[in-house]
Amino acid sequence: MTVSNPPPLANAQAIAERAQDHVGAGRLAASLAALASFGLRHDGGVSRETLTATDLAARRHLIDQARALGCTVGIDDCGNLFFRRPGREDLPPVLTGSHADTQPVGGKYDGAYGVLAGLEVIAALNAAGIETLRPIEVVSWTNEEGSRFGPGAMGSSAFVEPARLAGYRDVADAAGIRFGEALDAALAESHDVTRVPMARPMAACVELHIEQGPVLEGANVPLGVVTGIQAVRWFRVECTGTMAHAGTTPMAVRCDAMAAAVAIAQDLYALAPRHAATPGTPELRLTLGRWSVAPNSVNTIPGHVTFTVDMRCLDDAALDRAEAALRAVCVRHAHAPEAVTVTRFFHREPTHFPEAMLGTIERACARASRNAGRALPVRLTSGAFHDAMYLADHCPTAMIFVPSKGGISHNAAEDTEGADLFLGAQALAYTVAELASR
Amino acid sequence: MTVSNPPPLANAQAIAERAQDHVGAGRLAASLAALASFGLRHDGGVSRETLTATDLAARRHLIDQARALGCTVGIDDCGNLFFRRPGREDLPPVLTGSHADTQPVGGKYDGAYGVLAGLEVIAALNAAGIETLRPIEVVSWTNEEGSRFGPGAMGSSAFVEPARLAGYRDVADAAGIRFGEALDAALAESHDVTRVPMARPMAACVELHIEQGPVLEGANVPLGVVTGIQAVRWFRVECTGTMAHAGTTPMAVRCDAMAAAVAIAQDLYALAPRHAATPGTPELRLTLGRWSVAPNSVNTIPGHVTFTVDMRCLDDAALDRAEAALRAVCVRHAHAPEAVTVTRFFHREPTHFPEAMLGTIERACARASRNAGRALPVRLTSGAFHDAMYLADHCPTAMIFVPSKGGISHNAAEDTEGADLFLGAQALAYTVAELASR
Numbered sequence: 001m002t003v004s005n006p007p008p009l010a011n012a013q014a015i016a017e018r019a020q021d022h023v024g025a026g027r028l029a030a031s032l033a034a035l036a037s038f039g040l041r042h043d044g045g046v047s048r049e050t051l052t053a054t055d056l057a058a059r060r061h062l063i064d065q066a067r068a069l070g071c072t073v074g075i076d077d078c079g080n081l082f083f084r085r086p087g088r089e090d091l092p093p094v095l096t097g098s099h100a101d102t103q104p105v106g107g108k109y110d111g112a113y114g115v116l117a118g119l120e121v122i123a124a125l126n127a128a129g130i131e132t133l134r135p136i137e138v139v140s141w142t143n144e145e146g147s148r149f150g151p152g153a154m155g156s157s158a159f160v161e162p163a164r165l166a167g168y169r170d171v172a173d174a175a176g177i178r179f180g181e182a183l184d185a186a187l188a189e190s191h192d193v194t195r196v197p198m199a200r201p202m203a204a205c206v207e208l209h210i211e212q213g214p215v216l217e218g219a220n221v222p223l224g225v226v227t228g229i230q231a232v233r234w235f236r237v238e239c240t241g242t243m244a245h246a247g248t249t250p251m252a253v254r255c256d257a258m259a260a261a262v263a264i265a266q267d268l269y270a271l272a273p274r275h276a277a278t279p280g281t282p283e284l285r286l287t288l289g290r291w292s293v294a295p296n297s298v299n300t301i302p303g304h305v306t307f308t309v310d311m312r313c314l315d316d317a318a319l320d321r322a323e324a325a326l327r328a329v330c331v332r333h334a335h336a337p338e339a340v341t342v343t344r345f346f347h348r349e350p351t352h353f354p355e356a357m358l359g360t361i362e363r364a365c366a367r368a369s370r371n372a373g374r375a376l377p378v379r380l381t382s383g384a385f386h387d388a389m390y391l392a393d394h395c396p397t398a399m400i401f402v403p404s405k406g407g408i409s410h411n412a413a414e415d416t417e418g419a420d421l422f423l424g425a426q427a428l429a430y431t432v433a434e435l436a437s438r
Numbered sequence: 439m440t441v442s443n444p445p446p447l448a449n450a451q452a453i454a455e456r457a458q459d460h461v462g463a464g465r466l467a468a469s470l471a472a473l474a475s476f477g478l479r480h481d482g483g484v485s486r487e488t489l490t491a492t493d494l495a496a497r498r499h500l501i502d503q504a505r506a507l508g509c510t511v512g513i514d515d516c517g518n519l520f521f522r523r524p525g526r527e528d529l530p531p532v533l534t535g536s537h538a539d540t541q542p543v544g545g546k547y548d549g550a551y552g553v554l555a556g557l558e559v560i561a562a563l564n565a566a567g568i569e570t571l572r573p574i575e576v577v578s579w580t581n582e583e584g585s586r587f588g589p590g591a592m593g594s595s596a597f598v599e600p601a602r603l604a605g606y607r608d609v610a611d612a613a614g615i616r617f618g619e620a621l622d623a624a625l626a627e628s629h630d631v632t633r634v635p636m637a638r639p640m641a642a643c644v645e646l647h648i649e650q651g652p653v654l655e656g657a658n659v660p661l662g663v664v665t666g667i668q669a670v671r672w673f674r675v676e677c678t679g680t681m682a683h684a685g686t687t688p689m690a691v692r693c694d695a696m697a698a699a700v701a702i703a704q705d706l707y708a709l710a711p712r713h714a715a716t717p718g719t720p721e722l723r724l725t726l727g728r729w730s731v732a733p734n735s736v737n738t739i740p741g742h743v744t745f746t747v748d749m750r751c752l753d754d755a756a757l758d759r760a761e762a763a764l765r766a767v768c769v770r771h772a773h774a775p776e777a778v779t780v781t782r783f784f785h786r787e788p789t790h791f792p793e794a795m796l797g798t799i800e801r802a803c804a805r806a807s808r809n810a811g812r813a814l815p816v817r818l819t820s821g822a823f824h825d826a827m828y829l830a831d832h833c834p835t836a837m838i839f840v841p842s843k844g845g846i847s848h849n850a851a852e853d854t855e856g857a858d859l860f861l862g863a864q865a866l867a868y869t870v871a872e873l874a875s876r
Contacts (some may be wrong), residue, residue, distance in 0.1 A: 212683050246750070247748075247823070249821065251711075251722075289731075291696070291729055300725070310685075383687070411681070
């Protein structure tokens, strides 16, 4: 990128405002539509799972777009793509971006919006002729969704802690393809891109994302300052009974795994309202999402039932209490030792973004909203994971949310108003420009 | 069959006793082992689904065995095989038998025992040189199990009401083969067997079967007089909610299909003990056996949950009340009209076997048990369907049960003591000989 006639470096806030004012609504909308064409479905959704041929084509498109904006492009060992706009000094860069992969059936904005708004920030800086103190990098993380290869956020978590990559490489998809194979193919396809190290120092990280929940829409507020990400714990509850004939087995001698599972589930559903009865505590969210019943036959008493518990709260101590309650409920409904087992198979402590980052974002959001005659930003927490969750372990990090219509996500019906998408990109431009100027 | 020197026709009871005393334990055991070799598995189970190549080979084996005993063989339009020992007069025959098909993984005795014990009765009559007044026919019904082509008991229900056959012929198995095609192949393979009419008059029908439940074993009684078959109703309960992100969706705005399903299920499980609180009423049996959850993902609130309710009782009025309670529970837990729907997709009224038949069977069982120094027979009801359920619509019908170890059935581990199998065949010989002598 060449800035023909660089303006004097004004104070950070003035630079931020000029960057914000140069964000182009039409340019952003065109760029979102262009990326959505990779995997676009007839129902308006997007199918672009990580490292598929569609995703590789989208990656090439992003590389071309970034180079057209004057960026240099780097890729790390986990296939994360970095689009770099140099700064006046070779300091640790300010990082923004998100992911370009989708769920098997996803929408146009989950992830893609954060990447393309990052490139729009670079376009705005170019248009404003701004040279920032620090470099700015827009990242497109590999496999945030985790639908093809679990877990999700492989790219960002491996960037922060590269030792994780070795384990990820062995994960196979439903067709038996290992993540490592798919990754090597993507790296080979990016032979013209410079390899950059993992875990490089970053000055700060800001991720712009759709909310994927109903809070902002319900409040009629276009921009949200994300203060943190809920803690989460995932459990597998396994109930073992005795498979037997539904017609011939008297009730008194039954050992019905589904009856035990239902009794446990009923007690679990009672935990959240009981927790909510304590005023001022962050909400406890409980989801019993995946069930497996064997032999799953109309006229056979279930011998084995497994279900998952997804438990979230911003307060980890509340999750400690909920986990203890879950274990007690399972013991209470077990007809014999080992008849009900509880396994915690994933957990993540809450993420709290630093107040200094929140202040910058809040000013950025407030100015964009005010200029548009919209309501001022609100603070909210993220119920979903994001790549920013792992980056928060690496550098000062925060997030900006825009509303999701009906709170719908991971669905072809996912949608956000164009005006809100534009305000989000404006808030991001302000934030990134200010952070890169100090 | 030729009886070289027929004895004078004594009274029916004396004939019955002589028939009973000529049942051969070793012959029966050998015959059971021989049929089990068709589809025998390494784990001791038998895989012989209806009208498969294995089943066709087993049918040919049965035809050969019956002919060796002097029987004529007939086949009807539904592939039911009839092995006939003539009587002194050409009266409607006494029918016994069961089915030779198995579940995908079944045992050696479910069905097969009733057919082979029927052939053993003929062998015993031959050995005793008895000529009965009426013909005796041993039947092997087509597709009792219903696992390959649903519903079960196609052969016996079509025999009783031939109009059912047209509908059955269109049912396809998982490979897309229609029952009609498989049946025609079996009929073609039996070109040397006389076609006999459906719905022929029968004087009486007795089916000997393993209990498939724990009652006789629990009481340490070798023989059970089956008084009837429970009524059954099958329902599909469908709960519709809104699929949403487990992390981002506040509890207050959720519409969780699984939470509704669990609440309904919990109330349903409470019905059976409440029903049992009324002394003297037959037991209400409730099974919630088959569940389907969408999208069935750890971190997505279920948008759709379907489960089945198998409801059985000997008292149809009790099922009326239970069905009304089910519908009321579903209305109570529906967050909106149409959010929970209940569909009854199968039902059968209770079968009560006639007392005259039960008396004969009771005498038969008592004499066999007493001679063996075992406990006297008990009366019990069948929780499972049997071909006898349909035959009861056609002629005086009843059943005899022998114990199932651990109550286990539809499983390779299905088993019954050889001594009990022998006593069951003795009881059958007595019953059939007496019924055929009057």
